[in-house]
Amino acid sequence: MEKEKLLNVKNLTISFHTYIGEVEAIRKVNFYLKKSEVLAIVGESGCGKSVSTQAILGLTPIPPGEIRSGEIIFKNRDLLKLDEKELSKIRGSQISMIFQDPMTSLNPTMTIGNQIREVLHQHTNISRRGSRERAIDLMTLVGIPEPKVRIDQYPHELSGGMRQRVMIAIAMANRPDILIADEPTTSLDVTIQSQIFRLLKELKSKFGTSIILITHDFGVVAGIADRIVVMYAGRVIEEAEVDQIYYQPMHPYTAGLLKAVPSLADKEEQKLRTINGTPPFLLNVPIGCPFADRCDYTMQICKEKQPEYLHLENKRLVLCWLYHKQAAQQLQQFNKREGRAS
Amino acid sequence: MKEKIVEVKNLKKYFYLSGKRILKAVNNINIEIYKSETFGLVGESGCGKSTLGRTIKGIYKPTNGQVIFDGKDISRMDKKDMRSFMLHMQMIFQDPYSSLNPRMMVKELVSEGLEIHKIGTKKTQEQKVIEMLELVGLTPEYITRYPHEFSGGQRQRLAIARALAVGPKFIICDEPISALDVSIQGQIVNLLKELQNKFGLTYLFIAHDLSMIKYISNRVGVMYMGKLVELAEKKELFENPAHPYTQALLSSIPIPDPRRERKRKEIPIEGEIPSPMETIAGCAFKTRCRFKKPICDKMEDKLINIGSDHFVMCTKYC
Numbered sequence: 094m095e096k097e098k099l100l101n102v103k104n105l106t107i108s109f110h111t112y113i114g115e116v117e118a119i120r121k122v123n124f125y126l127k128k129s130e131v132l133a134i135v136g137e138s139g140c141g142k143s144v145s146t147q148a149i150l151g152l153t154p155i156p157p158g159e160i161r162s163g164e165i166i167f168k169n170r171d172l173l174k175l176d177e178k179e180l181s182k183i184r185g186s187q188i189s190m191i192f193q194d195p196m197t198s199l200n201p202t203m204t205i206g207n208q209i210r211e212v213l214h215q216h217t218n219i220s221r222r223g224s225r226e227r228a229i230d231l232m233t234l235v236g237i238p239e240p241k242v243r244i245d246q247y248p249h250e251l252s253g254g255m256r257q258r259v260m261i262a263i264a265m266a267n268r269p270d271i272l273i274a275d276e277p278t279t280s281l282d283v284t285i286q287s288q289i290f291r292l293l294k295e296l297k298s299k300f301g302t303s304i305i306l307i308t309h310d311f312g313v314v315a316g317i318a319d320r321i322v323v324m325y326a327g328r329v330i331e332e333a334e335v336d337q338i339y340y341q342p343m344h345p346y347t348a349g350l351l352k353a354v355p356s357l358a359d360k361e362e363q364k365l366r367t368i369n370g371t372p373p374f375l376l377n378v379p380i381g382c383p384f385a386d387r388c389d390y391t392m393q394i395c396k397e398k399q400p401e402y403l404h405l406e407n408k409r410l411v412l413c414w415l416y417h418k419q420a421a422q423q424l425q426q427f428n429k430r431e432g433r434a435s
Numbered sequence: 436m437k438e439k440i441v442e443v444k445n446l447k448k449y450f451y452l453s454g455k456r457i458l459k460a461v462n463n464i465n466i467e468i469y470k471s472e473t474f475g476l477v478g479e480s481g482c483g484k485s486t487l488g489r490t491i492k493g494i495y496k497p498t499n500g501q502v503i504f505d506g507k508d509i510s511r512m513d514k515k516d517m518r519s520f521m522l523h524m525q526m527i528f529q530d531p532y533s534s535l536n537p538r539m540m541v542k543e544l545v546s547e548g549l550e551i552h553k554i555g556t557k558k559t560q561e562q563k564v565i566e567m568l569e570l571v572g573l574t575p576e577y578i579t580r581y582p583h584e585f586s587g588g589q590r591q592r593l594a595i596a597r598a599l600a601v602g603p604k605f606i607i608c609d610e611p612i613s614a615l616d617v618s619i620q621g622q623i624v625n626l627l628k629e630l631q632n633k634f635g636l637t638y639l640f641i642a643h644d645l646s647m648i649k650y651i652s653n654r655v656g657v658m659y660m661g662k663l664v665e666l667a668e669k670k671e672l673f674e675n676p677a678h679p680y681t682q683a684l685l686s687s688i689p690i691p692d693p694r695r696e697r698k699r700k701e702i703p704i705e706g707e708i709p710s711p712m713e714t715i716a717g718c719a720f721k722t723r724c725r726f727k728k729p730i731c732d733k734m735e736d737k738l739i740n741i742g743s744d745h746f747v748m749c750t751k752y753c
Contacts, residue, residue, distance in 0.1 A: 137617060284684060286689075311691050316689055316693070336694070
């Protein structure tokens with residue numbers, strides 16, 4: 094089991110020191126990534142999904158950030174212990190990243206071609222002519238039409254979807270083992286979004302790249318993810334295979350979030366099920382479960398003590414007191430409302 | 436017979452740019468919106484849906500055509516008449532961070548409309564503010580707070596309270612939930628529906644999220660490059676999309692259900708939206724259409740009724 098984990102994030106805790114105090118952005122986060130799989134990390138803004146993945150590439154701003162504890166194991170090395178020089182050898186070659194907004198992550202004063210070639214020269218001894226050819230190949234790979242013309246254009250001459258393809262070309266330039274995509278389609282239109290997801294799927298099957306996909310939207314990852322990690326208020330609250338999450342969510346937050354989005358496939362609409370209230374502010378982390386205030390199944394213990402991880406059968410993991418053996422009655426209610434036999 | 440509240444007739448809004456370029460953001464649009472319905476307007480970014488909303492509200496002066504609201508042609512009114520008349524038409528914007536003045540207290544924000552239109556005394560205005568806050572699910576204690584003290588969802592509630600304070604009949608909601616978290620979106624949509632039932636409000640709901648549009652609307656219009664290309668009852672539109680663009684658009688929406696999502700058949704759209712500055716003769720979608728024929732170059736801007744009040748602008752149905 095340990096062996097097949099390409100990347101393993103263990104007990105990661107990161108705080109940010111702000112003027113008003115210490116904000117515990119993520120606490121004891123655990124997740125792993127296997128070879129050639131797509132892991133989706135789902136959660137709302139401020140849940141810590143971006144903070145967790147930025148740490149992998151050493152992109153956490155320190156200060157104000159501080160890594161309190163944890164390990165990020167990649168190829169038998171702890172990425173948190175590497176210095177900047179060693180990290181920069183991994184960044185862009187073995188692990189690379191694409192961001193939400195392709196306009197701000199590309200350099201507006203450099204041609205597309207030079208931006209792709211920069212990352213090639215950084216990590217290999219390729220010749221100048223060779224890198225130009227390779228850049229054209231990469232642009233063809235990610236579906237940019239007329240790459241020979243486009244290579245000398247600047248980012249502002251390209252549409253949002255094309256810019257995101259350029260970002261993917263840069264990220265894939267050195268055939269990374271891991272591609273981290275942080276909300277890659279959030280600023281794009283739905284027709285372009287589906288093109289980008291199709292491209293990511295193609296790249297995965299062609300090169301066996303493992304992908305971490307960060308998103309706030311359960312709607313978009315059903316077709317691409319193999320496994321899903323759900324985060325809430327700085328903690329991983331549930332982790333399971335994609336079908337298990339969608340058809341049998343175990344955490345009340347996951348269940349609520351899934352029902353909060355209307356689907357085009359819904360025949361008749363009922364009132365949208367909502368989750369009351371808002372996520373807690375992480376300046377004062379609640380003593381108990383961070384979801385207790387918004388949960389329909391809150392028990393006394395939820396307000397007093399942090400739940401512990403429960404590993405359930407089928408390799409599932411959930412952070413919720415409902416699955417404690419003393420909470421059977423409350424769990425029955427939850428299962429009943431979810432239309433499920435317990 | 437359904438009563439019309441808003442009628443948009445041959446509406447055009449062009450923006451004149453440098454170098455004699457013209458951006459035809461809204462290009463000859465006809466829409467009727469009935470009392471107490473929610474009219475959903477969808478389209479991808481740059482299709483002109485927000486410009487249409489703003490032109491209806493009178494924020495932009497139309498280049499050509501008419502907007503008739505409550506029986507009066509507002510495109511021809513002078514500024515002063517318009518101001519008092521437009522009290523009944525309010526707008527809610529996408530970004531509750533930039534649409535609320537950070538220097539104004541909740542009390543001032545919500546009562547600003549009443550103040551401008553000189554409705555009531557200071558005292559009745561304050562009562563109204565409290566009433567509005569309760570209506571949108573905020574506690575009256577918030578009255579002396581400032582926008583930065585609220586979360587995105589709460590701010591959007593404030594924006595709704597502000598719009599409702601003057602007692603409008605018609606509200607234009609321009610992407611009111613796109614900036615909010617998923618768990619909060621439902622709260623706002625449910626609130627909008629509740630208020631609609633309570634006051635018989637009419638909404639023009641502009642969004643790019645088709646599942647939400649399907650959820651909230653009665654009728655839906657689809658825009659592409661400044662034109663309304665399809666219009667139908669919600670159920671009809673989503674079950675039998677007629678325009679090739681609508682078909683492709685609907686097929687590209689991911690389904691939040693893994694088994695169905697794996698089986699989803701997508702109609703890919705070739706290429707990208709042409710530059711809005713380009714003049715395309717005939718059908719604007721022909722550059723990307725699977726069914727393109729020579730006749731498409733000569734298509735007129737006319738919505739064809741293909742039965743059960745389903746209108747489409749496409750040569751396939753001529």
